[in-house]
Amino acid sequence: MRNTRDTQLLFVLSKPGRRAGRLPACDVPTADIAELLPTAAVADAPPALPEVTEPQIIRHFLNLSTQNMSVDTHFYPLGSCTMKYNPKRNERAAAMPGFADLHPLSPDAAVQGMLHVLYEMQQYLSEISGLPACSLQPAAGAHGEYAALLVAAAYFRDRGELEQRRRVLVPDNAHGTNPASAVMAGFDTVAVKTLPNGGVDMDDFRGKLDDRTAVLMITNPNTVGIFEPNMRVIADEVHAAGGLVYLDGANMNAILGITRPGDFGADMQHYNPHKTFSGPHGGGGPGAGPICVTDALAPYLPAPIVERVGSGSSVVGSQESEHNAAATNYPLPPTLYRLSYDRPKSIGRVRSFFGNVGVLLRAYCYIRTHGPDGLKRVSENAVLNANYLLSRVKHILPVPQGDRCMHEFVASGSKIKKEKGVAAMDIAKRLLDYGYHAPTVYFPLTVPEAIMVEPTETESKETLDAFAAALFRITEESPELLHEAPHSTPISRPDEVQAARSPCLCARWD
């Protein structure tokens, strides 16, 4: 039943003269392009765009879309990525014209509803993190890391310590974004070893912590799904050495309403709203990576921040409000919320306008839908689901970090690799044939042949049982079958080596 004809390249389907739409005759004067543009700016020939009809385009893209896996079509236990289901009501809310059709340069007085929501979002994120100040601007989690490290740098510069504090400590099972953000922000990174149980190696940590330490970046719960056993001690020792603690909030889904980074010693954190709340997963964005910090770091946050005005009158005086008054010539409600630019110590903007508010709206709607008790149940169910699946999987593949986990766990394929020559990648690829998106493989690097599974709270027991059964059947299959998997997908194994060594990244019109 698969339509393979219409999913050929549009260039293959192209026939001269075919059109999806025809423009009416031009009813304004025309000019030759040579009169309008210098010769050097004019292409030698028009681009060879494919010529196809509307039904062809619809069939092409609709059929292609069915050849992919998504969280709306398949169980997607991609560890670390928290591929939870996105409730459609959040999509509908974010698409409301009162949000979606706003012009980003509207004066504050004309967008009070949006500013009200964003103000509350700042409050909610602060409450959930236990860190009182918030910036919604960063456009992705890694961007949030980077912005927060710039905040830390500004803080140390203000204290005259930046020359001395050049180092950022990062445990070796961290996301690769952590050391990358530290280097981008001008710091040197120092890897801290972790123990087989996934926790920080305290001897190694203490040996590397000194008065050159600016920040310790820690993911808690960490990437092997363990809540750092020494979290409070680690944070206290970093603070005693004059450093700051950054919490990579990628795994907040496991601790909502149960504990707060601000309470276990973090000075700053980012959120990944799509993992913790609701929002589009992947696709290269748009995303959001809001950050929360302590009062001591608040002055350095990116500007602007949404502020609530005490009363309608106190707006007068700022440049923005005068601009607002000039830009509107119709009556407006009292201005209760405004974008505050009056932040002299701020690191400045990190994103145009106010970040990707459409993503923040989905997360806001999710938080409001669940409420405090509901968010706590989200985390309880995420942890329960992961532990249930761990209890099934550990009999199939060893889980080096033990019998309990938070929101995810990391199984190891090293035994089956040794015994049958079946790699973690083979198992991952074969799962596609069974109708499951593959788990994350080969991350974190501290676990050999890592298979990182994160079921999330949105899956049923039946789904988890079926997944475990599929995994067991795969381990019983012949290595030859697994080496060639997947067998049922339109494309089996892309040549990753060729793609990495000689990437073809430019469109070609020939």
Next chain:
Amino acid sequence: MNPADLKYAKTHEWVSLAGDVATVGISAFAIEALTDLVFMELPVVGKQVEPEQPMCEVESVKAVSDVYAPVAGEVIEVNESLPDNLEVLGTDPYGEGWIAKIRLAAGAGTDHLLDHAAYEKQCAEEG
């Protein structure tokens, strides 16, 4: 070179010492674990290196990994042809696949490194 005659760092680099010059590469076990290699950044000639400090990087389809300096000294020569012929790391890791030559710093040695038997034992444990 015979792998049995080499010395090894815990981080999977091999060392062959001739006089005060150490030829350095990465072990077959490490290359097998890294899977398909796609990119290699060589160390800079003249760079001063210390044991357990990153010397250069190797990238596979799985991950980017640091290659650690196994000995203290100065990089005096690198295998310029290696980045364009990463296959040799798989076919001849202890010969054509050498990465760099390091002149040992005064007083530096290789006593902290593992011999072949001890390294084999470590690999067996890592699985």
